[in-house]
Amino acid sequence: MNDGPDELLSPRTLAARGPRFQESPTRALTPPIDVATTYIRDADNGYPMGRVYGRSDNASVQHAEAQIAALENARSAMLFNSGMAAAAAVFMALDPTHVVVPTLMFRGLQRWLRGIGRHGHELTAIDMADTGAVRQAIRPGRTGLVWIETPSNPLWTITDIAAVAACAHDAGALVCADSTVATPVLTRPLDLGADIVMHSATKYLNGHSDVVAGVLAVRRPGALWSRIQEFRSQQGAVIGPFDAWLLARGLKTLxxxxxxxxxxxxxxxxxxxxxxxxxxxxxxxxxxxxxxxxxxxxxxxxxxxxxxxxxxxxxxxxxxxxxxxxxxxxxxxxxxxxxxxxxxxxxxxxxxxxxxxxxxxxxxxxxxxxxxxxxxxxxxxxx
CATH class of the missing domain: 3.90.1150.10 (Aspartate Aminotransferase, domain 1)
Structure with a gap:
């Protein structure tokens, strides 16, 4: 988990500098790669550094998460081993509910969602660029999530995030926005009312075609966020330390x-x-x-x-x-x-x-x- 950014800094500065890395005894400017899988306990059986096991406590992963949280003006960010893993974690962590999704969206996720019925969710696919259609599709008291992708791939349709978030929240639903194409440089969905923002970090966040990763970020972590974190740990959908280090390096020029x-x-x-x-x-x-x-x-x-x-x-x-x-x-x-x-x-x-x-x-x-x-x-x- 990571605290939000210093709002006095511009996105350009946040990207170039990132959060200060405090744990290197050499005071190296570039953070080292933490490849440890486990951490040593004190004699009293405690963990003085707060880390227990590499699957959920890796310093390299946490450093990249802090960078992304700062860029998204988020309270917390969570890295996964792919964009698909990040997206799937949201749906898998949800209790069975009605979900509204865009007709035009990333093909891989669309195909995966066609089999989502086995998790108990009911799906409605609509033109998400039409706010009126969104309003009609949402079922107050029954819809739990509205999934946005803007700009959408590959027709680059635009969804009004603030308008959709207002409709969803009025009905008691959450909003998750896939902002892979826009990146936090161009759009920060949490500032516009989204509850969760998702990226395929493989794309612009890394930017060098050498890492496969995904990320979720939130401003107000809650019960769903805790379930997502638990899902990631139990399913092992974690990014490796070297990939996290490469991602952190790519973010500097985002x-x-x-x-x-x-x-x-x-x-x-x-x-x-x-x-x-x-x-x-x-x-x-x-x-x-x-x-x-x-x-x-x-x-x-x-x-x-x-x-x-x-x-x-x-x-x-x-x-x-x-x-x-x-x-x-x-x-x-x-x-x-x-x-x-x-x-x-x-x-x-x-x-x-x-x-x-x-x-x-x-x-x-x-x-x-x-x-x-x-x-x-x-x-x-x-x-």
Whole structure:
């Protein structure tokens, strides 16, 4: 568990410096990696440092958790060994209830939720960008959780977090917001009324495509939070100390990376929107995006580094463009320093709600002019 941040510090400073590490006897500037699995008791059978076992008491993990808690303006953060593990922990820790989820959301979690009935939950999937639909879907006294993902993957729809939180709380329900794409640099869901914020830390928080991790953060830990913590410990859904150390290192550049990636994505979105081969550019920073006004209210310093393009020539042209890029890498995942391109429908399968003419773009830290030229040549060469 970790205390909240010093609110006088900006997110950029919080990211660059992180919480001061106090336990190194050498006073090293960089925290060491704590690989211990167990800790020594005193003669009176106590634990003077408060640590018992590495599964729940690792110093490297706790250091990264404190960094994320500070960035999210949270009281406490909890790391897991994947984003899926973090998300699943919320649903597994809940007593059987009615849950409202978005129709458009991370495909892995969506597939997992299709089997959630074995845990006793009842699911209703809706267009979460439509606050009226959210209000109608929530059942006062019966709905226990509303799950938000904003911007949603891979169509980048926007949910009004404050409005949905108000609807949910009026009915006695909690709100968990997947803020993986926005990151705490652009949006802090807890400040907007969410009860829990979730990230696939594999993506922007780490930012270097070398760690798989997930995290949850809360401002007011309660009974559900304690059950989630117990679930993590008993199921062993913990992140390793080296991965936690890498994540803590990646967080130091989070603010600079996300701001620069957002600027580059905005430039690319504006230029690609005028290309005759492209039917639609999906990016919340564009004025004609349906969620632009809400995004402008709840996303500070940019609209994120993710966008999608839909090709007039359909699936064949989309796959052809992805095949002809030289600088963009054809790979799954997003949020790293490298720019990635992916034909999502091929990855998600035949029952995917993703249009087959869509390419998902994760904008990295390369020069945006170089990225644009590479896309342009691929667009011209594709049939």
């Amino acid at each position: 603010d600079l990376r996300v701001r620069e990636q957002s600027r580059s994505a905005a430039l690319l979105a504006a230029r690609l929107a005028a290309h005759p081969a492209i039917a639609t550019v999906l990016y919340p920073g564009l004025p004609d995006h349906p969620g632009h006004d809400v995004a402008r209210r709840q996303m500070a310093a940019g609209f994120g580094g993710m966008l999608s393009i839909r090709l007039r020539g359909g699936a064949a042209q989309a796959i052809g463009v992805a095949a002809r890029v030289a600088l963009w890498e054809r790979a799954t995942s997003f949020g790293g320093v490298e720019s990635l391109i992916e034909h999502r429908a091929s990855i998600e399968g035949a029952d995917s709600p993703c249009p087959d003419d869509l390419l998902r773009l994760s904008v990295g830290l390369e020069d945006p002019g170089d990225l644009l030229r590479d896309l342009m040549q691929a667009l011209e060469a594709a049939p």
